[in-house]
Amino acid sequence: MRQLGIQLILIVGVLAVAWRLLISYGQKAIALRRLGLLALAAFAVWSILDPQIWNEIAGFVGIGRGADLILYGLVVAFFGFVATTFRRFRDLNNRYTRLARRIALDEVPRPGQVAPPLPPAPPTPPTTSTVKAADAD
């Protein structure tokens, strides 16, 4: 029955991550992410000073050991990282595609136009192999 507490927290965590996927990169989202990171750092420092804190919290929400609680937290955090990274990567890919497309289209003359004249070819170097390497000795 005590399991219900942690189950609720985990479900809320997963849902929060899913919701994060749907919100845009607003100022608010960035600020929230930074605040979350600060809170996490503060909590990490605290747990170094007082390792027992995890066990106490675990007991409070109804999990046997603090290590299990850390594992659950990591699963949620990792899932969030995957989701955000996926989204960021996709947006980056879209920009990169548009950029490459622009370059590709700028290089060809438009239909009905003549191609711009090619620049004159550079003079061909002499193909004879009479050039000696300097200081061959």
Next chain:
Amino acid sequence: MDNADVWLVVPLYNEAAVIGDVVRRSRATFPNVVCIDDGSKDGSAEVAEAAGAVVVRHPVNLGQGAALQTGFDYVLSDPRMRYVVTFDADGQHQVHDVEVMLGRIRAGDVQVVFGSRFLDGRTDASLLKRLVLRAAVTYTNATTGTRLTDAHNGLRVLHRDVASRLQITQNRMAHASEIVAQIGAMRIGGHRVAYAEEPVHILYTDYSRAKGQSLWNTVNILAELIWR
């Protein structure tokens, strides 16, 4: 009919062995062919150019969906263009089928004609391939509100008004379903887009089989569709 108002858009990736013939055969009927070279490493672009196609070169490999969108952007800059044909580079598509599809769209009552392998018995596909394509089209019909028999067929004819409204973002394989979805959701002057299907003959040669998409790709297509 000199077909000056038609452009063939051909995504091209490492098909140097066949692209020359494909371009020459197409240009006998359709003089306007643009190949979008998606970073081929085998000189495909040069072969296509020698055969008389316009070649737009992606500076890096982006995927077939991206190549199609680049092709649309290019042909839309030709004011004479009325119809866009998407056509494969590997020789699986027949120019004759394109002529029939164009006849259908020129009648003026539809704005899109999709090619379908499954409307007649000409295409000889394996049972497994059939099953997979059936599953794909069932999924596409369920999610896009269209009624098609073959969603992953690369042969399509689009009216200019439709091509100008498409914005393909699925670079890799899921672009076929994405095109269907966008056409299904499209409104031109407040009206849905009218579309038809025409039977086409997909020629599976040993060459295309050797290069062919493995069926594992279906898993990837579905994954790409779900996690857009």
